Amino acid sequence: MTIHDVARAAGVSPATVSRVFNGGKVTPARALSVQEAAAALGFAPNRVARSLRKQRSSVIALIIPDIENPFFTSLARGVEDAAQRTSLSVVLCNSDEDTEKERRYLEVALGEQMAGVIVAAASQDETDLGPLTDRGVPVVAVDRRPRDAEVDAVRVDNHHGGEVATRHLLQAGYRRIACITGPEGASTSEERLAGHRAALSAAQGSAAAAAADNTYIRHADFRVEGGRVAMRELLALPEPPDAVFVANNLMTIGVLDALGEAGRTPPGVGVLSFGDVPWASLVRPSLTAVELPSYELGRTAADLLLQRRDGSLSPVQTVVLRTKLQVRESTAGPAGS
Amino acid sequence: MTIHDVARAAGVSPATVSRVFNGGKVTPARALSVQEAAAALGFAPNRVARSLRKQRSSVIALIIPDIENPFFTSLARGVEDAAQRTSLSVVLCNSDEDTEKERRYLEVALGEQMAGVIVAAASQDETDLGPLTDRGVPVVAVDRRPRDAEVDAVRVDNHHGGEVATRHLLQAGYRRIACITGPEGASTSEERLAGHRAALSAAQGSAAAAAADNTYIRHADFRVEGGRVAMRELLALPEPPDAVFVANNLMTIGVLDALGEAGRTPPGVGVLSFGDVPWASLVRPSLTAVELPSYELGRTAADLLLQRRDGSLSPVQTVVLRTKLQVRESTAGPAGS
DNA sequence: ATTGACGATGAAATCGTTTTCTGTCAGCGT
DNA sequence: ACGCTGACAGAAAACGATTTCATCGTCAAT
Numbered sequence: 001m002t003i004h005d006v007a008r009a010a011g012v013s014p015a016t017v018s019r020v021f022n023g024g025k026v027t028p029a030r031a032l033s034v035q036e037a038a039a040a041l042g043f044a045p046n047r048v049a050r051s052l053r054k055q056r057s058s059v060i061a062l063i064i065p066d067i068e069n070p071f072f073t074s075l076a077r078g079v080e081d082a083a084q085r086t087s088l089s090v091v092l093c094n095s096d097e098d099t100e101k102e103r104r105y106l107e108v109a110l111g112e113q114m115a116g117v118i119v120a121a122a123s124q125d126e127t128d129l130g131p132l133t134d135r136g137v138p139v140v141a142v143d144r145r146p147r148d149a150e151v152d153a154v155r156v157d158n159h160h161g162g163e164v165a166t167r168h169l170l171q172a173g174y175r176r177i178a179c180i181t182g183p184e185g186a187s188t189s190e191e192r193l194a195g196h197r198a199a200l201s202a203a204q205g206s207a208a209a210a211a212a213d214n215t216y217i218r219h220a221d222f223r224v225e226g227g228r229v230a231m232r233e234l235l236a237l238p239e240p241p242d243a244v245f246v247a248n249n250l251m252t253i254g255v256l257d258a259l260g261e262a263g264r265t266p267p268g269v270g271v272l273s274f275g276d277v278p279w280a281s282l283v284r285p286s287l288t289a290v291e292l293p294s295y296e297l298g299r300t301a302a303d304l305l306l307q308r309r310d311g312s313l314s315p316v317q318t319v320v321l322r323t324k325l326q327v328r329e330s331t332a333g334p335a336g337s
Numbered sequence: 338m339t340i341h342d343v344a345r346a347a348g349v350s351p352a353t354v355s356r357v358f359n360g361g362k363v364t365p366a367r368a369l370s371v372q373e374a375a376a377a378l379g380f381a382p383n384r385v386a387r388s389l390r391k392q393r394s395s396v397i398a399l400i401i402p403d404i405e406n407p408f409f410t411s412l413a414r415g416v417e418d419a420a421q422r423t424s425l426s427v428v429l430c431n432s433d434e435d436t437e438k439e440r441r442y443l444e445v446a447l448g449e450q451m452a453g454v455i456v457a458a459a460s461q462d463e464t465d466l467g468p469l470t471d472r473g474v475p476v477v478a479v480d481r482r483p484r485d486a487e488v489d490a491v492r493v494d495n496h497h498g499g500e501v502a503t504r505h506l507l508q509a510g511y512r513r514i515a516c517i518t519g520p521e522g523a524s525t526s527e528e529r530l531a532g533h534r535a536a537l538s539a540a541q542g543s544a545a546a547a548a549a550d551n552t553y554i555r556h557a558d559f560r561v562e563g564g565r566v567a568m569r570e571l572l573a574l575p576e577p578p579d580a581v582f583v584a585n586n587l588m589t590i591g592v593l594d595a596l597g598e599a600g601r602t603p604p605g606v607g608v609l610s611f612g613d614v615p616w617a618s619l620v621r622p623s624l625t626a627v628e629l630p631s632y633e634l635g636r637t638a639a640d641l642l643l644q645r646r647d648g649s650l651s652p653v654q655t656v657v658l659r660t661k662l663q664v665r666e667s668t669a670g671p672a673g674s
Numbered sequence: 675a676t677t678g679a680c681g682a683t684g685a686a687a688t689c690g691t692t693t694t695c696t697g698t699c700a701g702c703g704t
Numbered sequence: 705a706c707g708c709t710g711a712c713a714g715a716a717a718a719c720g721a722t723t724t725c726a727t728c729g730t731c732a733a734t
Contacts, residue, residue: 047448049720091428111384386690
């Protein structure tokens with residue numbers, strides 16, 4: 001079932017059939033007979049052959065590091081909705097925070113001549129976008145920023161978000177504020193931690209100065225289990241923290257679990273999550289969180305990709321979206337106050 | 338950068354380069370020089386050309402109806418882990434419960450000559466797998482069963498699960514048991530509801546007989562909002578139910594929200610969820626749920642696909658996995674007892 | 675009526691692989 | 705020494721679309 005069969009059935013040449021399907025100029029009468037023949041034969045064009053000839057397919061890849069994290073699935077919907085309005089299809093690839101898996105997916109995207117790639121990089125250093133950009137494939141980095149890659153990017157203001165978060169805890173009266181951040185080497189981890197540190201430094205001279213060292217800093221893996229383990233460690237310290245800034249949504253769940261085990265609950269211990277805790281409505285008491293525009297992140301990334309594809313948007317561009325502190329505590333403050 | 342360039346650099350023919358990359362018989366010396374040339378040039382084979390020639394690509398598509406539902410993302414991980422051990426890559430497509438989007442993805446899968454398709458169908462009737470199966474593409478239906486499609490399938494025992502769930506509520510002493518199920522036309526909706534009805538019928542003669550009509554039956558959309566709305570409706574009835582069997586995890590979240598609004602909480606009102614509520618550890622008091630083997634569902638589907646691809650596994654096969662009732666209530670029973 | 679212009683059409687080249695088919699050469703048995 | 709066998713290499717034909725280029729009409733203007 002090829003374009004030739006349709007051509008023969010309709011009594012025209014393959015070229016004409018192709019033109020009918022691609023909006024070339026064809027006499028209405030002929031066009032109609034081609035349509036009919038195609039429908040009768042149940043013809044569906046071979047996208048592989050088309051991609052080979054055009055040197056470009058019509059699907060774009062979205063590579064994310066954790067498909068079980070609602071932040072990324074929401075981002076994915078943003079990408080999809082934006083692509084929806086074009087003729088492009090989106091396929092999702094889950095790198096599982098594994099640079100090797102990610103490498104394979106990037107290789108697939110390149111080999112399949114994909115129309116573009118949106119990637120939330122598993123690593124700042126090992127993620128190599130060179131082969132893609134060298135071949136002129138439009139690439140947009142979203143959420144995470146790969147080191148020295150000259151690609152368009154969309155991210156949130158992590159430093160600012162972290163700073164606002166920790167400042168909020170300070171203002172609520174907490175003094176021994178811990179930070180559980182993500183893996184070293186991830187841009188998001190580092191920036192959120194830096195924001196946290198900046199807020200503490202700014203409060204220097206007060207009791208917060210004591211926390212300037214690394215006693216209350218933990219690096220975990222951005223997953224529930226990592227948050228749980230890190231929080232247990234912090235609780236086991238001789239002088240446990242009275243509040244914790246958690247650098248992502250899933251780790252916050254682990255933190256809340258660990259607190260529950262120890263019989264503590266917010267706001268007795270301050271908990272501030274970077275990123276909405278999924279289905280937060282079920283969590284009582286409600287949590288304050290730095291809200292991330294995950295959907296918009298995806299949508300913006302897709303828009304950038306489409307513009308880049310069009311040839312508009314010449315210089316490389318980075319869009320930074322603002323976070324918003326969503327205060328949900330009814331009565332905030334440390335247990336003792 | 339094609340196979341020809343590598344061939345020229347290595348002083349061999351393109352055919353030989355191809356053989357080196359595909360395990361054909363080649364003199365070690367030549368093979369080495371090809372490897373070196375390829376590495377030096379940074380050659381990556383064009384998968385599109387390969388797919389065109391081989392009439393089959395090396396990626397499989399997984400089409401799911403809701404990427405924001407942890408049940409499906411867990412299933413996706415199962416698929417991926419199983420495929421991991423082969424040379425196949427998995428790409429995810431989100432149909433969003435929209436048969437039109439699903440149709441497009443199926444078309445893409447066909448046109449891209451994908452090595453196989455695993456699909457959790459958005460609809461029982463409108464999902465047309467014919468074009469795929471006609472062309473000999475291996476297809477596995479997972480979770481949802483498309484009507485009269487002769488494909489391998491993996492699903493859970495929905496009827497049994499629904500029956501066990503409602504029986505559990507009956508045994509806990511609830512008498513006016515409602516059921517919020519999914520959209521009409523989805524196999525999972527229907528089967529779970531049928532199980533619910535079977536359990537009620539079996540209890541006939543008791544007060545449960547009153548619930549045999551449709552007063553307490555609601556069809557919603559398998560999403561949080563649908564559950565919330567349906568539960569509000571039920572609560573507004575002259576004689577509201579004292580328990581509810583909710584046919585999926587997300588709707589249960591909406592139900593719990595609606596109950597919260599009304600100042601009710603389990604076990605004052607019985608709530609039994611079909612499928613684990615995501616991050617259930619945060620929900621207090623804990624919920625009883627019919628546990629679904631989502632990961633295994635995915636893994637089994639991928640295994641079936643791989644077997645079908647190998648040519649083993651001649652007759653069409655359906656694997657039914659068992660659900661497990663996970664009781665998590667400390668003190669169960671209606672408010673009045 | 676002749677020429678020019680323009681628009682639709684088909685033939686054929688092309689995209690980059692895989693694979694068949696044919697050839698060559700070395701080694702071996704007789 | 706001759707032929708046979710077998711293994712490996714290369715030439716060339718696929719795969720199914722798009723697209724260039726040439727051709728053929730048709731129509732209008734002079």
